[in-house]
Amino acid sequence: xxxxxxxxxxxxxxVTLLYSDAAPGVSIVGQARxxxxxxxxxxAALERRFPTVLASRSWDNVGILLEAPHERVExxxxxxxxxxxTAVYHEAASDPRIxxxxxxxxxxxxxxxxxxxxxxKQAILLNCAAxxxxxxxxxxxxxxxxxxxNADWLAGNLGSLVAKTETIDPIxxxxxxxxxxxxxxxxxLVTLSQPEALSTLVANLKANLGLQYVRVxxxxxxxxNGSDHEGIRTVAICAGSGASVLTKxxxxxxxTGEMSHHEVLAAIEDQTSVILCExxxxxxxxxxQVIKPYLLDEFKKAGAAYDVRCSxxxxxxxxxx
Ligand SMILES: [Zn+2]
Numbered sequence: 001x002x003x004x005x006x007x008x009x010x011x012x013x014x015v016t017l018l019y020s021d022a023a024p025g026v027s028i029v030g031q032a033r034x035x036x037x038x039x040x041x042x043x044a045a046l047e048r049r050f051p052t053v054l055a056s057r058s059w060d061n062v063g064i065l066l067e068a069p070h071e072r073v074e075x076x077x078x079x080x081x082x083x084x085x086t087a088v089y090h091e092a093a094s095d096p097r098i099x100x101x102x103x104x105x106x107x108x109x110x111x112x113x114x115x116x117x118x119x120x121k122q123a124i125l126l127n128c129a130a131x132x133x134x135x136x137x138x139x140x141x142x143x144x145x146x147x148x149x150n151a152d153w154l155a156g157n158l159g160s161l162v163a164k165t166e167t168i169d170p171i172x173x174x175x176x177x178x179x180x181x182x183x184x185x186x187x188x189l190v191t192l193s194q195p196e197a198l199s200t201l202v203a204n205l206k207a208n209l210g211l212q213y214v215r216v217x218x219x220x221x222x223x224x225n226g227s228d229h230e231g232i233r234t235v236a237i238c239a240g241s242g243a244s245v246l247t248k249x250x251x252x253x254x255x256t257g258e259m260s261h262h263e264v265l266a267a268i269e270d271q272t273s274v275i276l277c278e279x280x281x282x283x284x285x286x287x288x289q290v291i292k293p294y295l296l297d298e299f300k301k302a303g304a305a306y307d308v309r310c311s312x313x314x315x316x317x318x319x320x321x
Contacts, residue, residue, distance in 0.1 A: 036071045038306055039100040039134040042078050045298035046102070046138060046291075049148075054171070054184050055141040061106045066125055066135040068099075075099025075132070078295065080287040081311040082280045083107075084135065088311050089124045092133055097307065099133060102291070104283060106137040142286065143239065144171060146182030150239035153286045154255065158235065159204030161193040168236060168249045187238040187245040195231045198273055201253070211281055213320055217264045217274040219252075232273070239282040257282040280316040 043064060055062040077097040081088045084103040092098045107125060117123045128135055143150050146167065155162060168187030202214060234251040242256030243263040254272055257279035267274050292308045299306040 036067065036099075036134060037304075038071060038075045038078065039067070039136070041299065041302060041304055041306065042100050042102065042295065043136050045295055045302075046136065048298070049294060050138055050141045050145050052138065052141045054144040055139060056144065056186070060140045061109050062137055062139050062141055064134070065103075065106060065108045065137050066128055068129050068132045068134045070132045071099045071134070072096055072132040076305065077307040077309055078102060079309055079311055080291055081314040082283050082287070083314060084124060085314065086120060086124060087313040089127060091311055091313050093127070093131055095309075098309070101128065101133055101135045103135060103137050104139060104142065104287070106139055107135060108137075140186065142291075143186050144184045146184045148290065149186075149188075150283060150286050151186070151188040151237045153290055154237050154239055154282055155188055155190050155235070157205055157208040157285070158190075158192075158196075158201055158255075159208060160196050160201065162190045163193040164191040165189070168238070169245050187236065187242065187249070189234060189236050189249045189251060191234050192232065195233045198232060198253070198275075201232060201235075202275060205255075205275065205277065209277060209281055209285060211277060215274075215276040217268050217276075219268050219271040219273045221271055222273070236272075239286070240279050255282075278316045278318050280314075284314070284316075 052062045074096045075098070077095065078100045079088070079092050079095075079098045080102050082104045084101060084105075084107040088101075088103075092101055107121065112122070115122045115126055117126060125135070152165070155165065166189045167183045167185040168189050170183045170185035198216065198218065202216060205211070205214060232252040235253045235255055236246045236249040236251035237255045238245040240257045241259070242254070243259045246254045246256060247263075247266075250270075251272055254267055254274045255277075256275075257277055259267070259274060259276060264274050264276075288310045292310060295306075295308045299308075
């Protein structure tokens, strides 16, 4: 009898071994389980659409950050989160179906010289490994993907028609990792199809991102003449902490999560207004609106009956008081 081929099974990483003998026909003679199949299927799907070669490798730390030596027996669900906090770990630990966590911000960023339970962040990783939960982090691979990166999703929340989109900080020349005709890189400079009032964009962002408040700084020319801020035509956008990217462009408005006092002052002196949504509020919706449907679709295409859940406890640590 000859081993003909191995077929990835539809349920929880089973693999079907197909054998045949000299006579026509194929018989199924065995099934086994791939180790960490849920995690590997998830990583493969994400790498297809958001390859980590797109990430800002000079300073970022992306990819498989923790590979558990075994996967939980019932693992068939991926948990998506922006930050892998203690609360998020407990959420994962309490659901035996979760065998993989995709954490947008890398839970390991700098080199580690030891792993101990005394350090809260290290304790999370040790407990994930002990429970059979693996961790993957995409970070700037999601930022830098042309057309469907974080900033593109954020631009869609302005609630205004976009006439043109440019990448602010493109990955340069030969370093462009994909020969797919797109200019990959961080940040987007969008030109709106018609000028909008600042108050309209603020209202749209709050409604579309589900936020109680955003912080706004108006360009000084609007303080001087007292007029409403009607003329926003160009918006520079970067999710998270975007000042270093946004200042490479010239726009009527900067949209990001957070900027320092001095960065905001410099912007409004340069006649650029600023909307700050708090860091992770510019990132979290990308999980539920882009990544979750993408992964579910990829799992379906692969015939894998896996589920995707967005964390219920992952939230921005800053709140209105
Ligand atoms: Zn961030």
